[in-house]
Amino acid sequence: MSATRRRAPGGRDESRPHEPGTPATPVIPEATVARLPVYLRALTALADAGTTTCSSEELATAAGVNSAKLRKDLSYLGSYGTRGVGYDVEYLRYQIAREIGVTQDWPVVIVGIGNLGHALANFSGFRSRGFRIVALLDAAPERQQEEVAGLRVRGFDEVDALVAEHQVAIGVIATPAAAAQAVCDRLVTAGVTSILNFAPTVLAVPEGVDVRKVDLSIELQILAYHEQRKAHAAPIPGEGLDRVEESA
Amino acid sequence: MSATRRRAPGGRDESRPHEPGTPATPVIPEATVARLPVYLRALTALADAGTTTCSSEELATAAGVNSAKLRKDLSYLGSYGTRGVGYDVEYLRYQIAREIGVTQDWPVVIVGIGNLGHALANFSGFRSRGFRIVALLDAAPERQQEEVAGLRVRGFDEVDALVAEHQVAIGVIATPAAAAQAVCDRLVTAGVTSILNFAPTVLAVPEGVDVRKVDLSIELQILAYHEQRKAHAAPIPGEGLDRVEESA
DNA sequence: AGCTGTGAACGCATTCACAGCC
DNA sequence: GGCTGTGAATGCGTTCACAGCT
Secondary structure (H helix, E strand, O other), rough: OOOOOOOOOOOOOOOOOOOOOOOOOOOOOHHHHHHHHHHHHHHHHHHHHOOOOOHHHHHHHOOOOOHHHHHHHHHHHOOOEOOOOEEEHHHHHHHHHHHOOOOEEEEEEEEEOHHHHHHHHHHHHHOOEEEEEEEEEEOOOOOOOOOOOEEEEEHHHHHHHHHHHHHEEEEEOOOHHHHHHHHHHHHHHHOOOEEEEOOOOOOOOOOOOEEEOOOHHHHHHHHHHHHHHHHOOOOOOOOOOOOOOOHH | OOOOOOOOOOOOOOOOOOOOOOOOOOOOOOHHHHHHHHHHHHHHHHHHHHEEEHHHHHHHHHHHOOOOHHHHHHHOOOOOOOOOEEEEEEHHHHHHHHHHHHOOEEEEEEOOOOOOHHHHHHOOOHHHEEEEEEEEEEEEHHHOOOOOEEEEEEEHHHHHHHHHHOOOEEEEEOOHHHHHHHHHHHHHHHHHOEEEEEEOOOOOOOOOOOEEOOOHHHHHHHHHHHHHHHHHHHOOOOOOOOOOOOOO
C-alpha cells in the first residue's frame, strides 16, 4: 500500500503560502494552459522544418490562433521573445515544455485494453510528448497475458503495486462506462491524482484529483448541432426526396 | 465541387413549437451547446434507471455541473420544466435531442483505419447517440478489402462517390498527422462540412466548415501541468529528477 | 522601423439571488 | 413550500491598441 504521494493540506484559496526560495507562482489562466500544448506542437513542427526564429504571427498561424492571443498567452510565462525580432524556436519550445512539465517523461497507466485501449497503447506519439506507458491493465482474464505494444497486459488487481512501483500520477480510463467509476476509485486509492477519461460517464473524484474527459459522441453531437443549423440557414428549395439511402 | 447544402438526415422538416412573433433562431451560446450532449447522456441514464421526473439539482449532479448553470442552459431551449416540480425526463431528453439534431442518425465516414480508426469503427455507442458509420476509408491498399466492424474498408479515392451517395456531412479523420490536411481538403471538396480531427495537427478549412479536434497528447499535457503544480509539496514522479522550478 | 509585451476595453460565461409559478 | 426561469452581478477570456525595447 502506497501512501507516498500527499498533497499540500488545506484548500486552494487565493492566499498562497509563499515559502522562501520558492519563486512566485505565475498563475497561468486555464484557457492559456489548454493552448500551451498546441504551441509546443507548432514549435516542434517549426523546429523540425529547420526554422530557428519566428514571429508571433507565424507561430500563431501554425497553432491556429491569432497573434494577440498568442502573445498574451506567452506573456504569462515570461518574456521569452525579442522585440523587433521574434522568438527563438528552440528556446521557446523548451520554456513551454518546462512550464507544462514535459521535460521529463510522466509514467502513465492505461486501464481497459479493448479496441480503444489497444489504440492508445500503440500510439507512438506518447514518448516524444512527455509520457511513457508503464502498464496496461484489464479486468478480463482472457486479455491478460496478451502482449500489446510490447507490454504484457496485467490484471487490474495489480494496480496498487504498479502505481507505487512506477510512481504513476496519471491514469487513462478506456473501459466501458459501467466500469469507469469503480476503476477511477481504485486508481485514486492507489495514488493516481490525474485521470484522462474516455468512458462516456461523469466521474466523481475527491478534491485534488483532476479529471479530463474525451468523449467522441459529444464531439460529434456538437458538430451535428452546427450542421443542423447550416441546413436550416441555407435550405435548398424543391427537394422532394432527400431520404438518406441505405446500403451496406 | 458539390455546392449543394444538405439538410438534416431523414429530411424531416424543422418543427419547433413556433409561437407567432418568436424569432426562428434561438441563438444558443457555444458553451451551452457543448454541454447539451452531457445533459442528454445524463437524461438517458436516468431514463434507463426508471426515473421519470427529476429536479435541476438531480440532473445537474448526474451531469457534473451545478444546478444554476443547468437551468440557465436549459432556459435557452425553452421552458421545458414545471416550477415546483422539476423536469419530465423523457420529454426533456427528446427536446434536447431535437435541439442537437440527433433525433435521426447522421451518416459519418471515418478516414484512416489504423489502430484508432479500428477502435472508432467498432465503437458501439455511435448508433444510439445519433450517428451511423456508412464508410471506412484508407489510402493503403493492404488495408482495403479488410473487413472492419462489418464494413469493407474502401479506397480513399472513393470518397466523392461515397459522400455523395450517403449524403455525408460529417467526417472523422484518424490518419497520421502528415496526411490529415490533404484528407481534410478532399473531404471538404467531396461535400463534408463538419470534421472531427484526431490527427495531431491544425487543419485549415474554408469558411463554413466546422472542425473539432481530439488530441490525446494535449489532454495529457494539460493534466501534467496541473500535476506538476501539485508536486510542489510532494515527491515528483520519475523519482527525484531535477526539480522543475522557476529560475527568474 | 519592427515586433513584443501589456494595460484597458470589451464580450462571453458563470454565478447569484429572487421573482414567478405550481 | 418548492423548484424553475431569469435579470443582475461578477468573473474570465479575448481583443484592441499602443508603449517599450531592439
